[in-house]
Amino acid sequence: xxxxxxxxxxxxxxxSLMAQEEPTKDRPVRAPFNSGILIDNQTSVIPxxxxxxxxxxxxxxxxxxxxxxxxxxxxxxANIRLALNYVPxxxxxxxxxxxxxxxYSDFSIKYTIHEQTRRNTFPVAVAVFANMAVDGRNKTDFGxxxxxxxxxxxxxxxxxGRRFNDWLSVQANASFTHYNITEPGIDHDKVSVxxxxxxxxxxxSSILFQYDIPLKIKSITEHREWTNPAKPNLGVGWxxxxxxxxxxxxxxxxxxxxxxxxAVYNTNDxxxxxxxxxxxxxxxxxx
Amino acid sequence: xxxxxxxxxxxxxxxxAMVAFIIPQEQKKGAPWDIPKEYKEKKNPFKDDASLEKxxxxxxxxxxxxxxxxxxxxxxxxxxxxxxxxxxxxxxxFQKHTDGELYYMSIIGRDEMPNFEKKIxxxxxxxxxxxxxxxxxx
Numbered sequence: 001x002x003x004x005x006x007x008x009x010x011x012x013x014x015x016s017l018m019a020q021e022e023p024t025k026d027r028p029v030r031a032p033f034n035s036g037i038l039i040d041n042q043t044s045v046i047p048x049x050x051x052x053x054x055x056x057x058x059x060x061x062x063x064x065x066x067x068x069x070x071x072x073x074x075x076x077x078a079n080i081r082l083a084l085n086y087v088p089x090x091x092x093x094x095x096x097x098x099x100x101x102x103x104y105s106d107f108s109i110k111y112t113i114h115e116q117t118r119r120n121t122f123p124v125a126v127a128v129f130a131n132m133a134v135d136g137r138n139k140t141d142f143g144x145x146x147x148x149x150x151x152x153x154x155x156x157x158x159x160x161g162r163r164f165n166d167w168l169s170v171q172a173n174a175s176f177t178h179y180n181i182t183e184p185g186i187d188h189d190k191v192s193v194x195x196x197x198x199x200x201x202x203x204x205s206s207i208l209f210q211y212d213i214p215l216k217i218k219s220i221t222e223h224r225e226w227t228n229p230a231k232p233n234l235g236v237g238w239x240x241x242x243x244x245x246x247x248x249x250x251x252x253x254x255x256x257x258x259x260x261x262x263a264v265y266n267t268n269d270x271x272x273x274x275x276x277x278x279x280x281x282x283x284x285x286x287x
Numbered sequence: 288x289x290x291x292x293x294x295x296x297x298x299x300x301x302x303x304a305m306v307a308f309i310i311p312q313e314q315k316k317g318a319p320w321d322i323p324k325e326y327k328e329k330k331n332p333f334k335d336d337a338s339l340e341k342x343x344x345x346x347x348x349x350x351x352x353x354x355x356x357x358x359x360x361x362x363x364x365x366x367x368x369x370x371x372x373x374x375x376x377x378x379x380x381f382q383k384h385t386d387g388e389l390y391y392m393s394i395i396g397r398d399e400m401p402n403f404e405k406k407i408x409x410x411x412x413x414x415x416x417x418x419x420x421x422x423x424x425x
Contacts, residue, residue, distance in 0.1 A: 030342075030409065048405040166341070203348035243350040243406060286405035 028115035032125060032163035033198055035246035035282050036085065036093065036110070039210045039235040040254060040262060041196050043171065044127035044161045046093045046112050050287040053085040055097070057257050059278035062268070072276050081257035091115075099257045103136030106258050116163055123162065130156040133258055142181060150181040155260040161197075170197035173212075177260040185227045190263045191215045198239065208237040208250065214263045233262050234270040248280040314372040322391045329387030333414040343419030346412055350403060351393075359423040369399050377425040389417050 033043040037055065047053065061075025069075040083097030083106075091112040098105055108131035116125040135142075135151040142150045154177070161171035177190040194212035201207060214230040237250025253270035254262035268274035333339055347355075354369065356362040359376025366373050374381060384392070394413050396402045407413050 027409075030412070048408050051405065203345040241349060242353065243401075284406075286402075 026117040026119040026121045029118050029163045032116065032161055032169035034206065034239055034241035037246075037248070037280060037282065038171075038196050038198065038208050038239075039237050039248065039250045039252055039278075039280075040233060040257070040259065041171075041173070041194065041210050041212070042110060042127070042129045042157065042159060042259075044112055044115075044125040044159050046091050046110060046127075047087055047284060048286065049087050049090045051087045052285045052287065053083075053095075054283045054285075055081070055083040055085065056281045057081040057083070057278070058280070059252070059255055059257070060276050062274055062276050063251075064273055079255050079257055097258070098136075099261075101256060101261065104133045104258055104261065105136055106131045106133040108132075116161070125159075125161045125163075127159040127161075128157065129159060130154070131258065131260070133260060153177070153179040153260045153264075155258070155263070157259070167200040168197065169200075171195065175259065175263065177263040179260065179264055182264065185223065186264060187221050187223065189220045190230065190260075191217055191220070192263045194233075196235075204241050206239045206241075208235070208239050208248065210235040210252070212254075212259075212262065214266070228267060230262070230264055230266045231269050233266055234275075244284055246280075246282040246284075248278075250278050250280075251275045252278060314370065317371045317374060320388070320392055320397070322388050326387045326391035326395070327385060329385075329390055331386035331390075331414055331417060333411060333418065334386065336414075336418065339411065339415035339418055340422075342412060343415035343417075346407060346416050347419050350406060351416070359420060371399055373400075376420050376423040379425075382421070382424045386414075386417055389420060390414070393417060393420070 031045050033045045036043055036045055036047070036053070057080065059079045061069060061072035061077055063071040065072065065075065079099065079101045081097050081099040083095055085093050085095035085108075087093050093110040095108045095110075096105070097108070108129065110127060110129045113126040113128060114122050116122060131154070133153045133155070135153070139146045155175060157173050157175035159171055159173045161169060163169045172195045173193065175192045175194075177192065179186075179188050182188055192212055192214045194210065196208070196210035198206040198208050210233070212233040214232070216226055216229055231253070233252060233254035235250055235252030237248050237252075240247045253268045253275050254266040255268065255276060256262040256265065352363055353365045354361075354363040354373045355376065356366065356373075359374075361373035361375055363373070376382070390413065392400070393416060394403050394407065403413075407416065
């Protein structure tokens with residue numbers, strides 16, 4: 001009887017000690033990606049608050065002319081986007097960019113709703129991204145009955161990602177695009193899905209990949225048949241990250257810099273070799 | 288009159304050229320750091336944590352190597368652009384600093400040594416770099 005009592009008392013003691021132990025807070029994982037962009041996509045990563053980012057994104061011509069134009073590097077018709085992003089408070093980023101194609105001015109916002117945590121209490125990172133773009137072309141490009149609202153397009157995206165380990169991080173996304181005005185045969189609304197990720201192979205370098213698929217959904221199309229639907233965007237690239245810069249060099253099939261343009265207007269078919277080289281440079285300042 | 292003027296001008300240019308070639312342009316050695324007491328006494332909670340070795344090397348490569356060099360000898364590609372020698376991490380003089388002092392010098396910085404509080408935000412990552420710098424001891 002005495003022995004049983006002693007064992008019970010010892011168990012109660014151990015259990016109460018365990019109950020008193022305060023669990024340490026489950027911290028976010030180390031950054032799943034080295035920067036906020038991944039070829040043509042956004043990542044769930046937002047830098048520290050009061051960070052200013054300057055982005056230079058450049059796409060060359062298609063590679064299909066071979067060496068005659070150095071695989072598109074010397075071809076005319078490149079696309080360029082310059083952008084500034086700022087993080088006013090932790091996990092919230094706002095930005096403005098200006099693209100050469102259609103002189104789109106895009107105003108964007110990104111928010112990391114929840115970061116992935118180390119002990120898997122929250123196993124994925126969840127972020128949302130949205131932008132509004134203003135087509136900056138001459139009003140004559142918008143046909144009859146021009147109104148300023150014809151210039152607007154909208155993009156919104158849910159991003160879910162996971163850092164599996166030190167070398168592999170993957171994301172999936174779902175997005176909705178709306179253009180107030182489009183050309184004949186082109187839908188105003190588009191739902192897309194995509195996945196992308198990085199494979200870290202050295203302290204500063206990673207391989208990047210992306211595949212974005214505009215979906216053909218009968219219930220939201222305005223047309224009886226798909227005459228020239230937007231094609232998927234395949235991309236593969238190499239990222240180098242330093243203390244103050246991120247550099248991307250990549251091959252991708254869409255020529256747009258803003259996601260809604262690629263979701264609605266990309267007619268380049270990567271299965272037929274319609275790819276182009278591109279690069280991005282991001283410069284970070286911390287205040 | 289004109290000849291005198293040109294003679295004096297030539298002398299002035301020659302004197303300037305001589306001075307320009309003579310003035311030494313060595314990097315100056317950094318003055319001793321004025322480190323606050325709370326950092327001198329700061330303890331490294333991840334001391335001897337071998338699991339952080341790879342992380343420390345990654346962060347050092349990204350943020351430090353360009354000035355401080357692969358082995359911390361102050362011979363990185365950007366080192367020559369600095370007015371102050373970045374320091375020799377392998378020396379006994381450097382390694383005799385406490386972990387807290389190394390933390391201050393690495394993360395808070397001064398002058399040409401940037402502040403990394405916003406770039407290396409996680410405490411574990413900061414100490415991982417300090418642990419990695421300790422491995423550079425000769």
